[in-house]
Every structure is written in C-alpha cells, then in structure tokens.
Amino acid sequence: MWFTGLGLAVFGAVLGMLFQFRPQVISVSALFLQLLAYMLGRFFEAAIPGPHSRWHRDNWFWNWLNPGPFNLKEHVAAQIMANTAATAAQACFVFASDDLFYGITVNPANAIFTLLASQLIGYGFAGLFRAFLVYPTVMLYPHNLIYVGLFDVLHRYKGEMLQGKRLRFFWVVTGAVFVWEWFPEWIAPLLGSFNIVCLCARNSDWVSYIFGGAEANEGMGLLGFGVDWANITSSPFYTPLSTQLSNYVGWVINYFLLPAIFAANVWHSQNFPFISQNLENGTIYNQTLILNPDQSLNHTAVAIYGTPWLSGSTVIYNLGVNMSIGACFMHIALWYGKDVRLTFQPRLVLSTLTADSFTCAQIAGAFLD
Numbered sequence: 001m002w003f004t005g006l007g008l009a010v011f012g013a014v015l016g017m018l019f020q021f022r023p024q025v026i027s028v029s030a031l032f033l034q035l036l037a038y039m040l041g042r043f044f045e046a047a048i049p050g051p052h053s054r055w056h057r058d059n060w061f062w063n064w065l066n067p068g069p070f071n072l073k074e075h076v077a078a079q080i081m082a083n084t085a086a087t088a089a090q091a092c093f094v095f096a097s098d099d100l101f102y103g104i105t106v107n108p109a110n111a112i113f114t115l116l117a118s119q120l121i122g123y124g125f126a127g128l129f130r131a132f133l134v135y136p137t138v139m140l141y142p143h144n145l146i147y148v149g150l151f152d153v154l155h156r157y158k159g160e161m162l163q164g165k166r167l168r169f170f171w172v173v174t175g176a177v178f179v180w181e182w183f184p185e186w187i188a189p190l191l192g193s194f195n196i197v198c199l200c201a202r203n204s205d206w207v208s209y210i211f212g213g214a215e216a217n218e219g220m221g222l223l224g225f226g227v228d229w230a231n232i233t234s235s236p237f238y239t240p241l242s243t244q245l246s247n248y249v250g251w252v253i254n255y256f257l258l259p260a261i262f263a264a265n266v267w268h269s270q271n272f273p274f275i276s277q278n279l280e281n282g283t284i285y286n287q288t289l290i291l292n293p294d295q296s297l298n299h300t301a302v303a304i305y306g307t308p309w310l311s312g313s314t315v316i317y318n319l320g321v322n323m324s325i326g327a328c329f330m331h332i333a334l335w336y337g338k339d340v341r342l343t344f345q346p347r348l349v350l351s352t353l354t355a356d357s358f359t360c361a362q363i364a365g366a367f368l369d
Contacts, residue, residue: 132340285308
C-alpha cells in the first residue's frame with residue numbers, strides 16, 4: 001500500500017503540475033489513478049512473495065512490501081494519497097507568475113516553506129470543518145459515489161454471481177471505451193464535436209461564434225453534437241438535478257449575454273476575438289512599466305502607458321467568478337448560518353443538523369476543494 005500510494009502520489013503530482021501549465025489545462029483523472037492503483041496492487045500481490053509463499057521471509061521488510069492480499073483498505077488509502085497529490089498547489093502559480101512576468105526569482109527556501117504552509121492551512125481547514133462537512137450522515141457528496149461504486153465492484157462479494165457480472169460488465173465497457181476513443185481522437189476527429197449549423201454556413205462568423213465549439217475559444221457550441229466521451233464527461237450522471245438546473249440557467253443567460261455584448265461592441269469587444277483569455281492592445285503589454293520597485297501599482301504610469309483591453313467574454317467570466325465567491329459566503333450565512341454556529345459549540349449533538357445542510361456542505365466543500 002505504501003509503495004503503491006507513494007509511487008502514484010509522485011506520478012500524479014508531476015503529471016498534474018505539467019498539465020497545469022498547458023494552454024488547455026488537463027486534470028489527472030481520479031478514476032485513472034484508482035484503476036492504476038488497483039492494477040499495481042494486484043501486480044505487486046502476485047510478483048512479491050506474500051506471507052503464504054515459500055519465498056517469503058518473515059521479517060519487517062518483506063511484511064512491509066507485501067503484508068497479504070491487496071484489499072479494499074489498501075486500495076482506498078493508495079487512492080487517497082494519489083488523488084490528493086495530483087492536484088497542483090495554487091501557490092506554484094504565484095511563483096511562476098513572478099518569474100515569467102515580473103522578473104522576480106523567489107528564494108527556494110521561501111518557496112518550499114510557502115508551499116508547505118499553504119497546503120497545511122488547507123488540511124487545517126479540512127479538520128476544522130469536518131464537524132459539519134464529514135461527520136453528519138446527511139452530508140453526501142455525489143461525485144464521490146462513482147469511486148465508492150468502483151471500489152465496491154472491484155473488492156466486495158467476490159465469487160458471487162451478481163458481483164461477477166458487474167465486474168465483467170465493467171471491464172467490457174472499459175475495453176470498449178479504450179477501443180472507441182481511437183476514432184474521435186485520431187482516426188475521425190470530426191466525431192469529437194460537430195455542428196450541422198456550422199456545416200451549412202461555414203463562412204459566417206456569427207454562426208461560428210454561437211454554434212462553433214470544436215476548437216478552443218471558437219464559439220459557445222450551441223446545438224453541438226459529439227460522441228467523444230472526453231468531451232461529454234460523466235458529471236451529469238451524479239450531479240444533483242438542482243445543481244444541473246443552476247448551471248443550465250447560467251448557460252442560457254450567457255447564450256444571450258455574450259453575443260449581445262459583442263454585437264453592441266461593449267468594451268470594444270469587436271476589436272478582439274469573440275472568446276479569448278488574452279490581454280490585447282495590439283502589442284505585448286509590458287507590465288513592468290506600470291509597477292514601482294516594490295511591485296505596487298504606479299497609477300501615473302498606468303495613465304501614461306494605458307490599460308490593457310480584454311475581450312467581452314473574459315470580462316463577464318471574471319465578473320461571474322468574483323461574484324460567485326461572495327455569493328457562496330452570503331448564501332451560507334443567510335440559509336445555514338445557524339447550523340454552522342451549532343457545529344462549533346462544544347456539546348453539539350450532530351443529529352440537530354438539518355438535512356438541508358447537505359447544500360451547505362456541497363457549497364463549502366466545493367469552495368474548499
């Protein structure tokens with residue numbers, strides 16, 4: 001368990017950090033790490049002499065390498081270790097930005113201790129909030145159900161007919177997806193995402209803005225169709241309907257809001273691509289010219305040099321992200337403030353929490369994650 005968990009933690013951390021600096025950020029799938037941990041665990045179980053093997057030496061080293069058959073507890077522990085390490089530390093982006101855009105090279109010791117401090121603060125918050133995010137039985141996190149279901153399929157009730165059918169179905173689907181993904185990814189990329197409207201009006205920019213979506217930042221992808229599972233994702237299968245409806249409402253608003261901003265040329269949107277995350281004023285914006293030696297903003301220099309321009313879609317995105325952070329705290333304070341206060345009382349009986357606290361846990365847990 002330790003060898004598998006630590007090895008996958010290093011693998012996931014390196015892979016996750018490399019993917020974070022790509023133009024299109026790719027996260028390391030927890031399901032991928034879960035399956036990899038299972039395969040490695042079963043391989044080491046067979047390859048390393050176990051307690052019932054004649055090659056096994058009864059000492060601490062061999063008992064540490066292979067204490068027995070690879071079981072559910074070892075698999076869960078290895079998965080937690082790997083999945084936790086696969087998420088890139090946010091403080092790394094601060095150091096990268098300082099080096100890339102401001103010419104500031106952070107002392108290695110300062111960087112290491114800052115990373116440790118930021119990560120430990122997160123674990124501290126997790127321990128502080130577990131009284132109302134973990135312990136109450138009403139706190140359910142739907143996205144974890146897929147991992148629990150897979151653990152159940154791989155480990156529980158081995159030898160039973162129904163469990164054998166579930167395990168066989170799982171491996172058949174896994175193999176089918178592996179074979180199929182070659183088609184939308186390499187053989188026929190058109191299967192990944194296509195739109196009939198775009199095919200009928202290839203030379204229309206507005207059609208591309210609204211219906212295009214096969215390429216990054218091409219358009220909003222309205223009425224798009226695809227058979228690539230990497231684009232479809234599995235989140236609609238476990239996300240509660242209320243959360244999905246909230247997302248759908250946001251999509252509908254943006255389908256009208258973004259084209260309206262672009263058509264009205266708000267913030268000079270038509271001078272830039274319809275969807276873009278770049279800072280654009282015709283040239284590369286030299287940020288060092290508007291900063292004082294202590295890296296504070298020089299307002300006089302900003303007035304002389306000018307401000308950078310953003311596309312209208314990026315302005316709306318940044319506005320929505322910043323508003324959502326404040327809305328998160330305000331929603332919890334207004335609707336679940338009493339439950340939060342009760343959890344910090346020393347003699348709290350957890351059963352006093354209401355079932356409605358599920359939503360509070362979802363919001364707070366997602367924010368902390």
